[in-house]
Amino acid sequence: MGTKDIGRKLQQAREEAGLSQEQLASMLGCAQSTLSNYEKGKRRLYLTQLEKIAEILNRPIEYFLETSSTNNNHRTKPFNYDYETTEGPELLQIVNALYELPQEQRRSVMDYIIWQKSRQAHQEG
Numbered sequence: 001m002g003t004k005d006i007g008r009k010l011q012q013a014r015e016e017a018g019l020s021q022e023q024l025a026s027m028l029g030c031a032q033s034t035l036s037n038y039e040k041g042k043r044r045l046y047l048t049q050l051e052k053i054a055e056i057l058n059r060p061i062e063y064f065l066e067t068s069s070t071n072n073n074h075r076t077k078p079f080n081y082d083y084e085t086t087e088g089p090e091l092l093q094i095v096n097a098l099y100e101l102p103q104e105q106r107r108s109v110m111d112y113i114i115w116q117k118s119r120q121a122h123q124e125g
Contacts, residue, residue, distance in 0.1 A: 002041065003043070005041070006038075006045055006050070006064050006065070007039040007041040008039075008041075009064045010039050011039040013057045014057065019057075021036055028049070028052060028053065046107065047110060050064055
């Protein structure tokens with residue numbers, strides 16, 4: 001799931017709610033240009049921001065995270081986990097633990113994940 005996919009879902013949900021970019025941006029406490037960049041996939045949305053958007057637009061957060069495969073024309077589960085593997089329960093446990101953390105601590109976890117990914121990419125490259 002890329003930022004463009006999430007942005008398209010965001011735009012669709014906003015339009016279905018009958019809100020302009022200006023209206024939703026005001027509700028989120030951000031600039032209209034920032035929201036526009038989210039919708040275009042030019043700016044990354046973090047979990048805390050996505051949770052606020054989901055709440056305002058009355059959508060489950062999974063709505064924004066689900067993907068549809070253009071090759072297979074089927075819906076996939078959020079986070080692409082498989083209950084038959086050992087990763088499924090672990091990822092679900094991580095997501096549940098994140099929901100229990102305050103917003104500031106979730107942001108710290110996201111920063112750590114981004115740092116780990118960049119570190120891994122640097123080691124592989």
